[in-house]
Amino acid sequence: MTVKLTLAFVVASLSLLGFALRTPDAEAGHAPARARQSNAAIDRDPMEALDHTPVPFLLNQRQDEDPARFQQRGDPNKWPLQQPFDLSGPAPTDESVRSAIVFAVNYVLEKQNANGSWDVELTGSMLSETADQAVDAVAITALCGIALRSHTKVDPVRVEAALQKATDFIISRVIRGKLSTKIYYAVWRYSWGLRFLTGEYQITKEQSRKDDLKSCAQRMVQSLISMQLSNSKEPRLDRKRKAKMAKRLKSPMPAEMGLVLELPTDDNFRGGALVTSVLPGSPAEKGGLKAGDKIVRCEDAKIENAYDYYMMSTEWIGGQTVKIDYTRPSDPGGTKNIPLPQSWPGYVGIKVGGGTGEGPTVDEFLKFSPSKKELKLGDVIQVVGKDKVTNLDEYRAAEAKIKPGERVKFQVLRAGKKVSETIEATASPEGNMGFLIKEEDKEDLGGVVIEEVPENSPAAAAGLMKDDRLIGVDSTPILGLDHFINFIGTLAAGKIIKCKVLRGGAEQVIEMQLAPIALPGDPTFDIDFGPRLEVMVSTLTKGGVAERAGVKLNMQITKVNGVATPTLREFLPYWWDAGFSAGDEVTFTMKLGGGREQDFKIELQKPVYKEEALEVGGWAYYPDQGVAASFCTATTLINLYAVQQIMGIKIPKKEVLDPAAAMLKGILHTDVANGNVETWLYEVRIKEEKDARMAPAKDVRGCMGRNTVCELAMVIAGKRSKGDLKKTLDTWLKYRSELDKVRDYWYTHHRTSIGFYNAAYYWLFGHYHSVLAANYMGGAHKKKVQEVTLKALLLKRNKDGTWNDHESFGPLVGTSEALMILGEIDGAFRDGYSASTQGSSEKPPEKAPDEKPPEGEGESPDN
DSSP states (O other): OOOOBOGGGOSOGGGGGTSEEEOTTTTTTTHHHHHHHHTTTSOOOGGGGTSSSOOOOSSOHHHHOOHHHHHHHOOGGGOOOOOOOOOOSOOOOHHHHHHHHHHHHHHHHHTOOTTSOOOOOOOOSTTHHHHHHHTOHHHHHHHHHHHHHTTGGGSHHHHHHHHHHHHHHHHHHHHTTOSOSSSTTHHHHHHHHHHHHHHHHHHOOOHHHHHHHHHHHHHHHHHHHHHOBBTTSOBHHHHHHHHHHHHHTTSOOBOOOOEEEOOOOSSOOSSOEEEEEEOTTSHHHHTTOOTTOEEEEETTEEOOSHHHHHHHHTTOBTTOEEEEEEEETTEEEEEEEEEOOOOOOEEOOEEEEOOSSSSOEEEEEOTTOTTTTTOOTTOEEEEETTEEOOSHHHHHHHHHTOOTTOEEEEEEEETTEEEEEEEEOEEOOBEEOOOEEESOOOSSSOSEEEEEOOTTSHHHHHTOOTTOEEEEETTEEOOSHHHHHHHGGGOBTTOEEEEEEEETTEEEEEEEEOEEOOOBOBOSEEEEEOTTOOEEEEEEOTTOHHHHHTOOTTOEEEEETTEEOOSHHHHHHHHHHHTOBTTOEEEEEEEOGGGOEEEEEEEOBOOOOOOOOOOBOOOOSSTTSOOOOHHHHHHHHHHHHHHHHHHOOOOOIIIIIHHHHHHHHTTEEEEGGGTSEEEEOSSHHHHHOOOGGGHHHHSGGGOTTTHHHHHHHHHHTTSSOHHHHHHHHHHHHHHTHHHHTTTTOSSSOBOSTTTTTBOTTHHHHHHHHHHHHHHHHOHHHHHHHHHHHHHHHHHHSOTTSOOOSSGGGOHHHHHHHHHHHHTTSOSGGGSOOOGGGOSOOSSOOOOOGGGOOOTTTTSOTTO
């Protein structure tokens, strides 16, 4: 298999932001190698040896891999499969099902937090850390909400109150900007959250409540669209950012309004953003805005709170006129059209120190500095333009006046002599703060948390520390991860900023000078790799530095700067770690004919980014992971069609819905070995893989967790027929028992020729969507699938009356999913609840005689 890699953008797009995220698999380039060393006895997924990124299975198994844990549990690929459930007996009685539902509903109700949310119950087992990310507070709250809505008759008063609080919680998180799109499993939080709100909208009669639900859903839809992957394997939001950065290489763009707004709280996050102060001399002050005004719309978009305003303001550019609607206590308010002047600074690219008493000194040249030829380290600056400079503050005031393209006179004292130099200022690059931030921040304090401060970074020089919480920069508060990602692009290199941080509970202000952002370096060639993972030159930029240096197509790269990189396993980790940027000189050693090698010295160029009209596709578990997965794409597509039908929120068909369906079509596979049956693979790379070791991942028997959700999504999208759905349901009924065999499996996927890459967490998900598909189909299939699912579900129940999705997730996830399934199955057990069913779940029901599981049910064979 060969995959083209463009080295200019091989580093994740967040490296362009001047900081980095510490993601669960942030070291994807190294982690597979480390795992192979520490767990050599475990047969690794052959896909990992055949591609440059790990297959993004539902759980991020590397985060939790601990050699000691493997020794305790044994090789997961040698875990013996369980016996399928015996479904030959009679159906469970209505009373036994009703009893199970009552217990489960009370169990879920008792787990709800005071703020309306639920938390995943971590078990401390192998994958609990990842489970905590996969099922965060919003995702589990949505699951519990969907589950309870299906069973309001059990206890109408308590259930309705719980659903009201759950809805308020999700609306608050979304509208306050607390639900990031840049975290692992963000798609599940938005997709399941959207499904829950859609159901609540459908049942709600109060118009004001319906308006709130729709407003929140519209935001969630836009966020899901922003996370949708393109055929270039980039989310829309990252393509948009790269395009914006490319434009800024040519002209200064960001501009400031000068408003400071009251931050949203749990009790006050609707109805506009209150202005607490207006910066002196700012466009806002000149435009007539005042403290006490409330901003209700910007550019005709509704502003609910400061988060909306600050997110929008990161897109404003110099020369733009911004339309602002406001209210004012003393009068009705109105509309202001406020012009934003070009304010992006000029750049001379020097770091200046306090000096010797005769003036500040040139201490360092920053990247892309236009001053390197004219100035010297140690020069004492005495005049900048027309301003005399005797100290650091005077220099900064003079520097702030410099505009892009301006020729500025510098008078310096050099070796005791006065020297005059003229420097042509450039437009400042975007600024780089240089720290890593935590991806997952479960506290509700605002800002972002610093995970790591690399040496020699601007953050380290300023004194920022690990675990500092950055809550503001100058007059702008930092309102979470997504806001920070957008905001950082409005800061210019060389600028002195005041960082407001919380450290040990106390607020501090720390001054920092921003370094220029490191643009990815382009060697002007791209690479492919072949069956032995050898790294080859695949394309050359005509007339580029590589071609001029003598590099030719199909040359094999064996070393980079003297470091051996014989295969992609060594090449990519080294390339990522080296952090090469434009302007760096890199020596590539390449193999010639006859086994000879030759060094090629190449100065990396600034990349040229072209905004393309790209077709978008599906969704990945992590927004910039670059591979759309069948599960989250199909589920999200179904939920988008539902919100369009029920709430009337228009989803762009050509730009969003159709490309997502096209992505799913691309993973439809014909399993010849099992009678030419159609099946839906995990993702497209598996379909393209020719290696025989991947045959189990293409076997229909390993697709029972996703086949029905994919087929249902395509039928809803109008791309497949009910006849196709009927065949898929028949196939599911035939091979459903494959899910039973791994129902208690403790690891991720059973990657063997008999496990077919099935996983325990496929069981409830697959059964839920099979019931949905059967209900959509109707007739005999509906009856049969419901009958089979009900029997199997009651047999899967734990002895304490709960269900497990995966042991690491804890019983709340599984119990809510089981209730979701039961809510879709017809039966007399759906009615007949009385006051006696309301109360505690402390005493779990005994399994009814007709529910007796086969021997060994509920216990993992390795225990």
